[in-house]
Amino acid sequence: MRERLTLAFVGLALVIIVVAGAVRAMTLGDVVHASETDDLQQQSLVVGRVVEGLEQSGRPVDAASLSDLVAPHVRLIVERSGQDDVVVDGAGFDADAQDVSASSDVGDATVTLVQDETVTAAVLDSARGPLIALMVGLLALAAVLGLAMASALSRPFRDLAESAAALGRGRFDIEPPRSRIPEVVSISDSLRASSQRLQKSLRRDRDFFHHASHVLRTPLTGMRLELEELTLRRDLDPDVRRTTARCLSDVERLDSTIAELLDFARGRALVEGAEVSLLALGSHIAQRWRGLLPENREVKAFVDSGPEMLLTPGPVEQLLDSVLRDVTESGSGPVMIRFAGQDEHVRVTVRSGSTTAYVAGTGSLAVATQLRANADAARTITEVLGGRYTGDATVDQLEILLPRR
Numbered sequence: 072m073r074e075r076l077t078l079a080f081v082g083l084a085l086v087i088i089v090v091a092g093a094v095r096a097m098t099l100g101d102v103v104h105a106s107e108t109d110d111l112q113q114q115s116l117v118v119g120r121v122v123e124g125l126e127q128s129g130r131p132v133d134a135a136s137l138s139d140l141v142a143p144h145v146r147l148i149v150e151r152s153g154q155d156d157v158v159v160d161g162a163g164f165d166a167d168a169q170d171v172s173a174s175s176d177v178g179d180a181t182v183t184l185v186q187d188e189t190v191t192a193a194v195l196d197s198a199r200g201p202l203i204a205l206m207v208g209l210l211a212l213a214a215v216l217g218l219a220m221a222s223a224l225s226r227p228f229r230d231l232a233e234s235a236a237a238l239g240r241g242r243f244d245i246e247p248p249r250s251r252i253p254e255v256v257s258i259s260d261s262l263r264a265s266s267q268r269l270q271k272s273l274r275r276d277r278d279f280f281h282h283a284s285h286v287l288r289t290p291l292t293g294m295r296l297e298l299e300e301l302t303l304r305r306d307l308d309p310d311v312r313r314t315t316a317r318c319l320s321d322v323e324r325l326d327s328t329i330a331e332l333l334d335f336a337r338g339r340a341l342v343e344g345a346e347v348s349l350l351a352l353g354s355h356i357a358q359r360w361r362g363l364l365p366e367n368r369e370v371k372a373f374v375d376s377g378p379e380m381l382l383t384p385g386p387v388e389q390l391l392d393s394v395l396r397d398v399t400e401s402g403s404g405p406v407m408i409r410f411a412g413q414d415e416h417v418r419v420t421v422r423s424g425s426t427t428a429y430v431a432g433t434g435s436l437a438v439a440t441q442l443r444a445n446a447d448a449a450r451t452i453t454e455v456l457g458g459r460y461t462g463d464a465t466v467d468q469l470e471i472l473l474p475r476r
Contacts (some may be wrong), residue, residue, distance in 0.1 A: 076225055080217025085210060092206045096199070103194050104171060111173035111184045114142070118184070119177025122149055126178070134159045144190050148183040165189065227255040234262050240345050241385025243270040244392075280457065283333060291326045295319060345385070349417065350378035353410045356391055360406060363395060369405040377412020382475055386452070387419070393449035394469060398423045412475070416458075419471040 118140050125132045132149060134157060141147045141161040146169075149157040160166075170188035174181060230248035237245050243266040247259030298319040302312060347355075357372030364370060391408075398406060404423060411418040449471075453460040458473040 074221075076221030077214070077217045080220060081210070081214050084213030084217065088206050088209050088213070092202060095202060099195065099198055099202070100191075103191055103198065107171045107186060107191055107194070108173055111145075111171060111186060112175065114145075115173050115175035115182045115184045116177065118147060118149075119175050119180060119182040122180050122182060123178045126180075132157060144187045146185040148185070150181040150183070152179055163189065224252075227252060231255065231258050231262070234259075237385065237388075238262060238266055238269070239385075240388065241269075241383040242389045243267070243273075243385075244389050276457075280333060283329075287329050288326060291322055291329070295322045295326065298322060345383055346381040347384050348378060349380045349382065349410055349412045350374050352382070352384045352387060353408070355384070356388065357408060359388075360395060360398075360408070364399060364406065368403070370408070371405065372408045373410070375409055375411040377417075380412035380417070380475065382417060387417070387473065390449055390452045390471065390473070391419070391421075393452065394421055394471075397449075397463075415475055417473045417475055419473070421469040421471075 118137070121137070121140060122132055125136060130136065132151070137147060137149070137157065137159050141159045143162040144164050145161040146164050146166070147157075147159040147161075165187040168187045168189065169185050170191050172183060172185040174183040176182075227248040227250040234245040234247045245262060245266050247262050248255060250256060250259070298315055301307070301315050302319065307315070353372050353374045357370055360372075361370045398421070407420075407422045409418075409420040411420075450460045453471060453473070458471060460469075460471055462469040
C-alpha cells in the first residue's frame, strides 16, 4: 500500500510539474522577447543621446564613431532627415535571422537597433537549464514527501492487517491502532468487537463443557449404578432382568455418545484453518522471545513430544506473551521453554533461571505490582481457555496445561 500511495503522489506531482513546466516554457519565449525589446529600447535611447552630442559638437556621425556602441549580433541604423543613413553591424550579426528590434527618436534622428535570433536563443537556453533543474528538484521533493506521507497514511492500515492476522490466529488481546482516519476507526472498532465476541465465545464454550458434563453425565452415572444394582437382585422376574439389562446397555451407549460429543467439541479447532504444528509454534515463539529479550539472555526451546500435533497458535502466543513480560522484568538468566503434545492437552513449561533481587522502595513495589498483574492476566487467559496454570517462571518453574484446540 505504501508503494502505491507513493507512486500516486509522485504521479500527481509529475503531472502538475510537467503541465506547469510546459506552460512556463511556452511563455518563456514571450518573456525573453519582451525583455530583449526593452533592453534594445534603452540602448537606442543611449545611442540617440550620443548621436545628438556628436551633432552638437560638430563631429561626424559615421560608422567609426558609433562602432563601439554596437553590441555583437546587433545592427544599428541612424536615420536623419536630409542625410544618408548610418548602418553599423555588430560582430556576428546575421541579417537573415533578424528577431528583435526597437527604435527611439532623439532630436531629428531616429535610432533603430535590430538584434538577430542568436542572442534570444542563448538567453532561452540559459533559462531552460534552471527551469529543468527546478522541475527535477520539485519531482525529487515530491517523491520524498510522498514517501513520508504514504508511510504515515499506510501505517495504521498495516497495523490493522497485523491485528486482523492475530485475531485470525485466535488471539483476542489485539490492540488496533489509534487514528483519526474514519476508515481506520471503523475497522478498529470492528476488530475490537470481534475480539470481545471471541473471548465471550471461549467462555461460553468452557461453561458449556462443564455444565454439559455435569448435567448429562452425572445423572447417567447414577442411573447406571442403580440399574447395575438392580441386576444383582435375585428376586427379579426374567423379563424384568432382560429389560433392565437392555436399559443398562442403552445408558452405557448414551454415556459413551455424550463423551464422544464432548470430546469432539473440546478437540475442534478454535479458528478453523489457522492451525499450525506444535513444532512450528515452538519455533515461532522461541524466535519471538529471542528478539524481545536482551541479547545476553539465551533462549532455548524444545518439543518433547507431539511435534506434528495441530493447534490454534493464538491462545498459546497470547498466554506466553504475559509470561514473557514477567521474564523480561524480573529474570536475568537463560530461558528454557519446553512443549509437550499429549492426546487432549498441550503442556508448556517455562524456566527463566535466576531472578533479579529488588531493593525495597517505590520502584520495587511498582515492579512487584506489575508482576502480579502479568501473572493474574496469564491465569485469567488460562482459565478462559480451560487450562491450568501452576508455578512461577521467575521463581522456579512455570507449567501451563492447555486443551488441544
